[in-house]
Amino acid sequence: MAAITYSCRVVFLARPGxxxxxxxxxxxxxxxxxxxxxxxxxxxxxxxxxxxxxPGYAALGGAIGGGVLTRRWLxxxxxxxxxxxxxxxxxxx
Amino acid sequence: xxxxxxFRRGLRDGLVLxxxxxxxxxxxxxxxxxxxxxxxxxxxxxxxxxxxxxxxxWVGLVGAGAAPVLVATSGLALxxxxxxxxxANLVGPRPLGVRLALxxxxxxxxxxxxxxxxxxxxxxxxxxxxxxxLLLFCGWVAGTAAGVALxxxxxxxxxxxxxxxxxxxxxxxxxLVQGRWDLATAALAVATTFAAQVLPPAWRIAAAAAAAAAxxxxxxxx
Numbered sequence: 001m002a003a004i005t006y007s008c009r010v011v012f013l014a015r016p017g018x019x020x021x022x023x024x025x026x027x028x029x030x031x032x033x034x035x036x037x038x039x040x041x042x043x044x045x046x047x048x049x050x051x052x053x054x055p056g057y058a059a060l061g062g063a064i065g066g067g068v069l070t071r072r073w074l075x076x077x078x079x080x081x082x083x084x085x086x087x088x089x090x091x092x093x
Numbered sequence: 094x095x096x097x098x099x100f101r102r103g104l105r106d107g108l109v110l111x112x113x114x115x116x117x118x119x120x121x122x123x124x125x126x127x128x129x130x131x132x133x134x135x136x137x138x139x140x141x142x143x144x145x146x147x148x149x150x151w152v153g154l155v156g157a158g159a160a161p162v163l164v165a166t167s168g169l170a171l172x173x174x175x176x177x178x179x180x181a182n183l184v185g186p187r188p189l190g191v192r193l194a195l196x197x198x199x200x201x202x203x204x205x206x207x208x209x210x211x212x213x214x215x216x217x218x219x220x221x222x223x224x225x226x227l228l229l230f231c232g233w234v235a236g237t238a239a240g241v242a243l244x245x246x247x248x249x250x251x252x253x254x255x256x257x258x259x260x261x262x263x264x265x266x267x268x269l270v271q272g273r274w275d276l277a278t279a280a281l282a283v284a285t286t287f288a289a290q291v292l293p294p295a296w297r298i299a300a301a302a303a304a305a306a307a308x309x310x311x312x313x314x315x
Binding site for chain 2: 001002004005006007008009010011012013014016020023024025026027028029030031032033034035036037038039040041042043044045046050055056059060062063064067072074075077078081082085086089
């Protein structure tokens with residue numbers, strides 16, 4: 001497991017070549033955003049991932065609200081999401 | 094001097110990851126012990142693999158044998174290949190030892206911080222990432238050890254650990270949305286994640302992200 005994971009991580013770092021250009025460069029530019037959205041969506045929006053989806057939706061709303069209020073500051077996003085999650089859980093009993 | 098300032102900024106920004114990833118490490122440690130794995134092995138995996146997704150998959154599949162674990166790990170690890178290419182581009186020429194060390198903790202969270210730091214014009218991205226990596230690594234391993242010590246006395250699903258981790262990814266995505274085409278890419282990623290539910294679980298994230306980024310690559314800049 002460690003070998004597979006590390007191999008994928010080190011593949012371009014071990015022997016850096018020319019900087020990617022064109023479509024590949026643009027793919028790599030967009031990939032992180034797509035990855036983080038996919039990771040968040042899997043838990044918060046995809047049906048069946050959570051026993052009760054409502055607190056997950058609340059967490060997403062709170063995280064977006066926290067991000068807007070704090071100009072996308074990571075702790076602000078986290079605080080908004082976590083607070084909204086717990087408020088929803090308390091309200092839902 | 095520039096490197097040490099960047100390293101300190103990495104430490105500062107990594108503090109939130111120490112707390113968040115540490116909490117998730119507690120959940121992993123608890124579940125690992127509850128799955129019947131040896132406590133030392135659960136902690137060692139955190140130090141060697143440093144991949145929450147792969148390690149949770151391992152804990153979930155522990156009774157299914159080696160093949161499903163390796164298939165799941167491969168699917169989950171594939172997303173690190175484009176991350177490796179992007180990071181190599183960001184940090185530029187470095188001694189081999191430094192590059193190998195940066196690859197060790199090439200994880201979603203510190204990768205996200207590093208990409209955001211690059212957009213802010215951080216002077217030394219290698220040093221910045223090393224600072225953030227150090228705190229994330231310590232948080233993950235210490236959290237795992239704490240979870241192992243707690244053992245069966247807590248239920249991590251009751252605190253909503255998975256939701257907190259998902260919110261962390263929202264926070265990492267937020268600074269990367271700079272304009273309407275980034276927003277379009279994010280919307281595409283939501284759609285492709287739903288579409289990827291037809292695939293085996295281990296491949297969904299990498300496939301969804303790759304598909305959205307591939308379409309995003311043909312979108313114009315703002």
